[in-house]
Amino acid sequence: MRFLQRTLKVLLTASKGTLPASADATPIPLRWSTLKVLKRYSVFPAHWPQPVYRPEEQEKLTGTGEIEELSFIPVRPARSTDTSSVFHDPRVNIQSNPQAFKEVKRIQLEKYHKASEEEKRGIELNPQRIFHGAIDNCKPILALIPLKRGGVTYQVPLGVTEKKSEWMACKWLILAARDKHRRVHFPQQLATELIDAFHSEGRVVKRKQELHRQAEANRAYAHYRWR
Amino acid sequence: MAVHCGRAKHVVFNIKAGCHLPYSDPSYFRGSSVRKLIPAYFHTSKSQRQEAREVASQKTDGEFRVLDILKKKSKYPERKAVPRAEVMPPRYTRMSIDQDWGSVWPVARTFHPASVPLPVRMGYPLKKQAPLGKFVNTELMKIPNFLHLTPPVVKRQCEAIKRFCTAWPKGLETEEDIEKHFPLEVITSDYVHSSPTIRDERARVVTFKVKLESLKLDKHAKDKLLRLVGERYDASTDTLTLVAERCPLRQQNYDYATYLLTVIFHESQKLEEWEKEKGESDMEEWRWEGSKAEETVTRLLKQAKTCSSPPEYLQSLPDVTPEHISASQPVKDYATSLGSLLNQGESLESLEQYKKSVMKLLGVPKLSQS
Amino acid sequence: MMRPALNSSLQSFLLGSIRRISHCRTSQADPSCHTLQDEGLFYTIPEDEMKDFFQGEPLWGREHDKQRKTFQEMSLMVRRPALEAINCLKQARPGFPSLHLVLYGRDGAGKTMSLVNTIHFALKNKWFAINAGLCSYWFKFKWETAPSETMEGLYNLPMMGVQLLAQIKLQNAQLLCKTLITVDGVNNLWYGRTQMKKLDKSHIHSPEFSLSQLLLRSFTNDWSNGAVVVTVDRLAGQPDRRESYMPRYLLGKEGFEKLDPFIPIHVGNYTEREFYSCVNYYTDRLWLQNPAAQTPEGQKELEFLSGRNPRDLKTLCDPL
Numbered sequence: 022m023r024f025l026q027r028t029l030k031v032l033l034t035a036s037k038g039t040l041p042a043s044a045d046a047t048p049i050p051l052r053w054s055t056l057k058v059l060k061r062y063s064v065f066p067a068h069w070p071q072p073v074y075r076p077e078e079q080e081k082l083t084g085t086g087e088i089e090e091l092s093f094i095p096v097r098p099a100r101s102t103d104t105s106s107v108f109h110d111p112r113v114n115i116q117s118n119p120q121a122f123k124e125v126k127r128i129q130l131e132k133y134h135k136a137s138e139e140e141k142r143g144i145e146l147n148p149q150r151i152f153h154g155a156i157d158n159c160k161p162i163l164a165l166i167p168l169k170r171g172g173v174t175y176q177v178p179l180g181v182t183e184k185k186s187e188w189m190a191c192k193w194l195i196l197a198a199r200d201k202h203r204r205v206h207f208p209q210q211l212a213t214e215l216i217d218a219f220h221s222e223g224r225v226v227k228r229k230q231e232l233h234r235q236a237e238a239n240r241a242y243a244h245y246r247w248r
Numbered sequence: 249m250a251v252h253c254g255r256a257k258h259v260v261f262n263i264k265a266g267c268h269l270p271y272s273d274p275s276y277f278r279g280s281s282v283r284k285l286i287p288a289y290f291h292t293s294k295s296q297r298q299e300a301r302e303v304a305s306q307k308t309d310g311e312f313r314v315l316d317i318l319k320k321k322s323k324y325p326e327r328k329a330v331p332r333a334e335v336m337p338p339r340y341t342r343m344s345i346d347q348d349w350g351s352v353w354p355v356a357r358t359f360h361p362a363s364v365p366l367p368v369r370m371g372y373p374l375k376k377q378a379p380l381g382k383f384v385n386t387e388l389m390k391i392p393n394f395l396h397l398t399p400p401v402v403k404r405q406c407e408a409i410k411r412f413c414t415a416w417p418k419g420l421e422t423e424e425d426i427e428k429h430f431p432l433e434v435i436t437s438d439y440v441h442s443s444p445t446i447r448d449e450r451a452r453v454v455t456f457k458v459k460l461e462s463l464k465l466d467k468h469a470k471d472k473l474l475r476l477v478g479e480r481y482d483a484s485t486d487t488l489t490l491v492a493e494r495c496p497l498r499q500q501n502y503d504y505a506t507y508l509l510t511v512i513f514h515e516s517q518k519l520e521e522w523e524k525e526k527g528e529s530d531m532e533e534w535r536w537e538g539s540k541a542e543e544t545v546t547r548l549l550k551q552a553k554t555c556s557s558p559p560e561y562l563q564s565l566p567d568v569t570p571e572h573i574s575a576s577q578p579v580k581d582y583a584t585s586l587g588s589l590l591n592q593g594e595s596l597e598s599l600e601q602y603k604k605s606v607m608k609l610l611g612v613p614k615l616s617q618s
Numbered sequence: 619m620m621r622p623a624l625n626s627s628l629q630s631f632l633l634g635s636i637r638r639i640s641h642c643r644t645s646q647a648d649p650s651c652h653t654l655q656d657e658g659l660f661y662t663i664p665e666d667e668m669k670d671f672f673q674g675e676p677l678w679g680r681e682h683d684k685q686r687k688t689f690q691e692m693s694l695m696v697r698r699p700a701l702e703a704i705n706c707l708k709q710a711r712p713g714f715p716s717l718h719l720v721l722y723g724r725d726g727a728g729k730t731m732s733l734v735n736t737i738h739f740a741l742k743n744k745w746f747a748i749n750a751g752l753c754s755y756w757f758k759f760k761w762e763t764a765p766s767e768t769m770e771g772l773y774n775l776p777m778m779g780v781q782l783l784a785q786i787k788l789q790n791a792q793l794l795c796k797t798l799i800t801v802d803g804v805n806n807l808w809y810g811r812t813q814m815k816k817l818d819k820s821h822i823h824s825p826e827f828s829l830s831q832l833l834l835r836s837f838t839n840d841w842s843n844g845a846v847v848v849t850v851d852r853l854a855g856q857p858d859r860r861e862s863y864m865p866r867y868l869l870g871k872e873g874f875e876k877l878d879p880f881i882p883i884h885v886g887n888y889t890e891r892e893f894y895s896c897v898n899y900y901t902d903r904l905w906l907q908n909p910a911a912q913t914p915e916g917q918k919e920l921e922f923l924s925g926r927n928p929r930d931l932k933t934l935c936d937p938l
Contacts, residue, residue: 313690366650375884430784455893529793540875540878541875541878542878543877544839544875544878547839547840548715548839548879551713551714551715551839551840551842552713552714552715554712555711555712555713555714555842556712556714557711558713558714582879586879590866591865594864594866594867595864598885599864599865599882599884600884601882602882603881605883606879606880606881607706607881610709610717610878610879610881611709612706612709612717612881613705613709614705615654615698615701615702615705616653616654617653617654
């Protein structure tokens, strides 16, 4: 755990541009993926800005007058999941699987109606909050990557970026939901996984903790990250 | 530059500054002594002479003129001037306002811009530009123009033809009158060729057009006629069109068409034995008389009459038979609404009508507001 | 999605206060006492009536049954089509021929729920009810069939027959006076190639079942003191016969003549009042959890996206 905390501190301080005294002169790259460079090229020219699709942001720009600039320059197209809807959540794409949220509500409401008054206050019914909580609880901070040093492949613990960490959490949740009984529907299984993860129980959180434990165990190899 | 001409060697150029070359002036060549200089004139090119003139005419202000040995060729090759023929101005500029236009444009012809004294423009205009003018305007040339049919010309032609025409018959002033007295329209076409042959095979085609309302058919006859003619009838204009073209001569086709129309008319009046076998599936529209609905409703109302509180209109009916009930208003409404539902297709409005009529038929009151 | 510009705060407050109605329920639980004043409000079927009348396979479909369990109650919205149907049913009397009512409307407009409302009225008023339910359920799957002994050339569906009889027995514990026969998706009775096969491997069509014929017999007007209430469902029929939701098209010539004269009752989408009542009900039952759904903008968005269609509204509100 201490190792984890120290690495996290190192990473966080490195992101602010200052290095701790004990660290090397070379800057710590924050990306795991820079070790295996996978560059994705955009279809659109680099100078085209991202679209502003939220009405609040559009209002802000109208207020400052910046929207006038955007009116006359080419802008990248918005994704089909970027909506100006009131119910929009950038983290959740409800359009793809609304049934899971429905199942979450059903499970929670069943619990709610059976519970006593005191317990009722503790039961979360909003599926979106459960989703966000579940993702946050499943996000790993460290991960192991295989690095070959001296002909031997070591599992080296390394920090994980925000995006990657979120991706891993989502991926684990989906994999866990897929691993189900054949008669159980996917949204149903996903709903139970989400609820478990929200309460920091269940398979996915266990997997994250397992990963952290292994990273802790392999802390001796951490320096292999640099040659 | 020294030019050798004949025996004498003359320095043609006067190197002194400011003086003009003598042979730029045509009068210089008048004297016979000067004729010897003429070969010099003809052996040099126009550009060379022009250049020499320019060089000599340069004001050097007493300074020594630099000799230009390496004459650099100009970048752009010399272009020969194309002699353009002088074109006469267009004809319309010489037209008077009160001219006889019929003589200028007697027949239909392609638009000729120089002959038309109108500032016509036609075509899709480019940005901030007017449409193209009439000269070399293919759009204007493509379309038919009616410049040969100006009112004075038409009037003149009518006046000329008038003595060959009889008066328009009295009693045929309006279209309705013409339709009433002459319901049948016979259409034939003549073709003129400016070729060795005067024949055209399309001239044999004869078309008969008649409105069915002028035939005064009864229901059965009209239905039978429509089934006989099929696609030759146009419901939107109520016109029957018969085209006869199978005979080689026009007269023959005309006779055939006459015969066809007569036969169709008389056949539709006849009632054959097998027509009595016309079943429900052969019906062209739903009819209340003899329909299943009539039977069902009769049975229904018979039963309803026997109950404790039948609908009011039923109480006043003496007997429940198809004839009696068809006379009562609710049944009539029901038959009408059902007919429109089945014949014109169903819509929310027609279904609402049907619903109201059934509720009246069965004596079901409307939903109250309170 | 293009959204109108945000209203000013005052405008949105006003909009909210006009649109939001203060309550969505009526205390009147007897359908025979409902009037147009109660239109748009929800009434709850008491637990004991639920036990007595609505046991077995739910008439309102599995999805709605799950909703009922989540909401811990069976509530129906009082709507005009049901009020009209009940008004007609009240005219049934001894000697008077049986009334035919046909509920028609777009997909998800609420035909089945109006039918359930009618059934509740009938059962509460001690009618004898035969509720065939969604008859496409009989023909959709491959049930066990057996040639009928009593009816020549027809086939029995033993399982379905047993279910139907059990339901009749449960629902009609009281002595019978008036009779109600309901069928959901009646257009499937005439046209339908089912998955069940005869001995010669040809498909059995829906009219070739004894159950269908029994129902069809009840559609004649020669019995009195009762009513037949059916719905025509576009999706209940065959896939190649789904162009229109109108009754004449779906019933076909045969079906129309069988039921004629009938009172067609149109079931449309929610009115504005009904829509907001439904949204309030969902909020009351803790189904709408998203805080944006309680705002006027959110509700306006739901109204626009669903087109006030009940089923579409439910689909939209499921993940919120």
